[in-house]
Amino acid sequence: MDLNLLVDLFGYLSIIVHGCTIVAQSMTIGGALFLFILALPMASKIGPQVAISTARMAAWAAFALVICEAATVALQASVLMATVDLSLLDALGATSAEAGLAKIGAGLVLSALLFAYGTAAPRVPVLLLALVELVAATMTTHAAARLDDQAVLLAASFLHQLGAAIWIGGIPAFVSALGTVHDRTGWLAVGARFSRMSMVGVACIVVSAAAFTFYYIAAPDALYGTAYGVMAMAKAAMFVMLLALGYGNFRAVERLKAGSDVAVPRMKRFAEIEIGIGFSIFFAAASLTSVPPSVDLVNDRVSWHEVVERNAPVWPRMVSPQHDVLALPALQAKLDAEAAAQHADHADAAFVPGAGFLPVRNAADIAWSEFNHHWAGVFVTLIGLLALINQAGVRWARHWPLVFLGLAVFLFLRSDPEVWPMGDEGFFESLRDIEVLQHRFFVFLTVAFSLFEWRVRVGGWKSSWAPKVFPLLTAVGGAALLTHSHAISNVKDALLIELTHTPLALFAIAAGWARWLEIRSDGKLSRVAGWLWPVFFIVVGLILLDYREA
């Protein structure tokens, strides 16, 4: 395999695997803490089943952590062996690989203890192994490679992951416990204690995030002027969403104490959404670990003036430039002409996918991309409007999911102009380019979920899971968009684009979970959520309509 492609692929896969690792790690540690702080001590009030389910969940999470960590170490070692000609032993001698091996070892023992002994697993060894996981994970954070203030940053990284594990990692066990318990005393016991645990987790996150802001971001202009700052703000925005939901649960517990148990279903629904948003934060965190802290990026910061200038509303671009004036076709035509003049057998390719170089771009490419985003904005706004009309009771508007099919065809034709059917590059050859691969699969998924949702809307599909496809894919797509970056060599231009994509991602996540709430709850909450998500779609459409690359 081409070595450059291997390093590209490593960068790409390592973010995904890292996101999964954080999820598994948090659920392992959060599950173990839930077991020993809540489920076991309160077993007399809530019954033994909560502890049994929690132990099983933590055991599986530890097993998943072993798999994720093994994948991380294997990926890194294979890239080092292939590109730096190291032996396996030398590759595994890297500090990060040693930390990974420690996590694998601790995870295996932890998983074995929890599977073998369940709720009788010995408390001290389990908690010590969880501590080993946390310390080893801290050795693969930014802090481990810092030259200055390393001790305080290592402590903050440790605290941050601990807080995330207590709170977000504990939520799946909390949701499971709410489903297992069937009486008011039980719900109250679970809700009240998890509320207090969550507060400790939130405190750990807030204190450590303050340290990161001070040492890694340092200046207010870095919040919008660097990729690290923008991603940190996106995490903060989702953290606020989580806090709002957490406050909703806190209120529900208060109502339970007052003698009303009508709030229990709401608590369950909110906690489900907390899992979704919490895991989105974990993937944003995985992406954040792969960009340099703001303080290191002294040049190439985006100024406030540039942000305002780029986002000032202008009329959308509804006419596309011609395909042959784009940079790659123009360059290919020039190379072909040169080859013909020299009587060469074949011309050099203007762009070799996967070779590790970014394709050339010109003004027409920018216009092409803006046109794509603006028409996508028209489609998405239309979807939001039709969904709103449908919500108001207009029956024919229930066919709105079919508009997604139009969007899919449009994206298939336009997203990668250098590729078949528009360009010279073959369909399969182009899939070596990770960005093209992503676009192609996105088109496939858009078609799939539009047909799903359409069948749900016209009443052809009565199963309970089918309506969940649309909100889940919307929310997951939004979370994935958070970590998307356009492969543009100019750091400033790439960041200005990211500044538009981040709110898009946040509104998509909000839209997905609002729709989820509409389906999963009833009464006023469901009605409000039902009106909210189409509005979020319209906002996404309007942001797309104002998108610019120059």
Next chain:
Amino acid sequence: MQKISRRILAISLGVAMLLPLSRKAEAHAILLESTPAIDGSVKPGPSAVHLRYNSRIDRARSRLILTRPDKSTELLPITTEGSDDVLTSQIDLAAGHYSIRWQVLAVDGHITRGDIPFTVEAR
């Protein structure tokens, strides 16, 4: 059927999660300064290569490759002295356009790379 459909849903979600992730990892360990400078020039004959990064680098697991004007490549030996954020080597070159491709492993486990095109001036 219900079970299979659920599995399809789970797989779709998993794949969707993979979708728009991109090549950000290339930007992790950043080159703060270098000799030769990017697009800079050096005198012909022996000279030092000095690359400074924003993070601690695992030198034994990093590499420097010189590309000559005729596109042939040569592995540059990395010296072991200097602080943890620095890679150094030696070159002895005649006039022409060269490039150094660096690939580093940061201590936190991120592998990143970049290119330093430069010119060796004619005497």
